[in-house]
Amino acid sequence: MKILVACEFSGVVRDAMRRRGHEAVSCDLLPTDSPGPHIEGDVLPHLGDGWDMMICHPPCTHLAVSGARWWAEKQQEQAEALDFVRALLDAPIPKIALENPVSCISTRIRPATQYIQPWQFGHGEVKKTGLWLKNLPPLVPTDVVDGREARVHREPPSPDRWKKRSVTFLGIAEAMADQWA
Known part of the structure; x- marks a missing residue:
């Protein structure tokens, strides 16, 4: 299966899919942290490239309810983030999974299909x-x-705090690969 893992710099989901024999490619504005097939750049031009499945992790900065106290100050950024989510969900790809923390996606676009926890x-x-x-x-x-433990929530301040908080847990990536691919 040809799989696009959008908005992933870590390679965790991509590599789980590849271990099962799939042609998985990650795509992110950042370079990949893990060697493997990776498109560095905007994912939108690649949505029509004949993928069988896409797993996407759009940035949650302007969407997550944990930052709701700042929404009034960043309405334009939130509108753009929601437009990006809509573009991903509307991509011409037969199977799509979009992952995000509890966010305004559920009230502004559609409710999540399910909620999961790392435990x-x-x-x-x-x-x-x-x-x-x-x-x-x-x-x-x-x-x-x-x-x-709320380790991700309690991650101490650092320049790469956002990056550490956004990496997919390996157990979740393995479940995606086993159950979806």
């Missing part, structure tokens, strides 16, 4: 994440574990 996939942490799915089944938990 359902082998990581003793919390980070409620929505999945907006097209022609894909909801993810089934693979390894429910104890522990409910």
